[in-house]
Amino acid sequence: MSGTPFADSLIFFQQPWERLSSILSRTSYSRILIVCDANTSRHCLPFMMGQLNLENPLIFELPIGEHSKSLAECERFWRFALENGVDRKTVCLAVGGGVVTDFTGFCTSVLLRGIDCIYIPTSLMGMADAALGGKTGINFMQFKNQIGLFKLPKAILIEPAFLNTLSEAELKNGFVEIIKHSLIQDPPFWEELRQRPGLPDREILPELIRKSVRFKMEIVQKDFYETGLRQILNFGHSFGHALEGMLLDSTDELLHGQAVAFGIIYESWLSAQKFTWRPQWFPQIKEMMLPFIGEWRPEPEDFPTILKWMSVDKKNQHGKIIMTLLERPGLPKFGVEVNADMVNKTLEDCNF
């Protein structure tokens, strides 16, 4: 992958801690700054500290949850860093799920015009999707990831042992993105996953993560700035982000994976209308996704709000709703224009 901002070697699967130690000692970093949240501070930092020999690292703890991806938290982070003498030779280790890596990736990319950052994803969502591909960002005005940039970390360390710190709900959350990857690119993989619906056994997850990483990085490498092809990774996310946006300030909780599971169902239904689908495809997808959508359901009175949120999606252009659909499972098509009527009809016709 020379000549691109990528290198396979950036992602450490084998002996990850030895390789990280080697980077940290080879580069003459002045300081180590760890970003975590209350969960990873408790469940992952002790393990990590046992693997690495870190002298007196600075530790910044984010509140748990999506609300931490805010400008206010960025300000708190930058202030903490500068008050503690962080300089351009500081390296930051982001230890957590997608919220922690998205947040830290953005904050470090613009602190002193950029300091080095290394991601240590601790969730299945992070290892299989969020920590990969260099999308960083925070939410703004209740819109998801409106402020951010494309910037790869120096390295990503995958430690499957962290999967043991996760609940079934958290594993399900991340597994949705693995299903999505199979659906947009790899029909045999999709068939394989369909044969054993629901969450697979923990011991096979590392191999599924590897597959996800390989697939996602292939796409990202071809279109880092998402000018075209990379948009296929957004399958399920147009509806998904809209649901998340709507619920951001609500007491109803919807995990990102649950929102995307809904999105995959909605966008498959839409795909079936737009393209020539065999009759069994949509029911197969819906059946596969149902165990992942959780308890909450959208009500008819939510539909106008969902439409409103979809009209501010980052992929939209010239005021039109643009999304990725599937011509058939395994064949994604990005840049498809979808009008408000079709969104409404989808929301009305898909029942859960």
Added chain:
Amino acid sequence: MSGTPFADSLIFFQQPWERLSSILSRTSYSRILIVCDANTSRHCLPFMMGQLNLENPLIFELPIGEHSKSLAECERFWRFALENGVDRKTVCLAVGGGVVTDFTGFCTSVLLRGIDCIYIPTSLMGMADAALGGKTGINFMQFKNQIGLFKLPKAILIEPAFLNTLSEAELKNGFVEIIKHSLIQDPPFWEELRQRPGLPDREILPELIRKSVRFKMEIVQKDFYETGLRQILNFGHSFGHALEGMLLDSTDELLHGQAVAFGIIYESWLSAQKFTWRPQWFPQIKEMMLPFIGEWRPEPEDFPTILKWMSVDKKNQHGKIIMTLLERPGLPKFGVEVNADMVNKTLEDCNF
């Protein structure tokens, strides 16, 4: 300059408005968003609007002055943009001096993970220095440019007619960076400038701007992310930024160019102590810079504050003050470690 984020063609000197029009019509931008301040809104936008055929552009006006490079203004800008339906296909035109281009460069680089931006510098400082080289940023916690990133605009348009909108003080402000460029790289150019001290006639400024642009872009191209060589452009800026930082919340006004003029004197004095300088070099430089420092003078009681500000310079590493000095005029040396005693002695020994 292929294979780098640069292209000479990015900088429009000849028929700049025709070339800009051609870019705007070739690229199917959904919207045009202009960022200006009250000065450029009044003195430059009417001229620009006469040159370009813009349909219903959005206009965002920054308050005048360095204080606009704040997170609060970024937030106001992002809110304005999103509330007005800006999407990824929007192009932003930054019309103003260094404050406007630094601010707009940063804000647009992280809005929706980056929208296109074109710089139209209207000050001599902007045309000869600030708008070049892709350093964007805002001030934070009263430190200059602590939050920002390296990102080149799509194009930079140089219109010397805008120089006629500037006062002598504003021209002097920008001319300091031209002198700096001559001092660090081009002894014959430095001798040429020395032959006619003070501000040169307006009609020769376009040629001096061209020289500055060519020189600066050569350096920037070799070391975009300022890992080494590019630091030579910071000559005069270690002391300069410290003076600016100290005065940011004061009623005393010091323009960036005035601060750098002080910085060039201080850092030349320090260079003369560190290296073998001929006795006439320092007095020549001091004499050349004196017309550019303005009315304000640092007092002995300011010295500890100046030292404190220097200790938070972005170039510092491992807690040590690092700056660029001159082994002799025309031969810069970056990464020189300077201790607190030397800073104090410099402040004490240089009288104005």
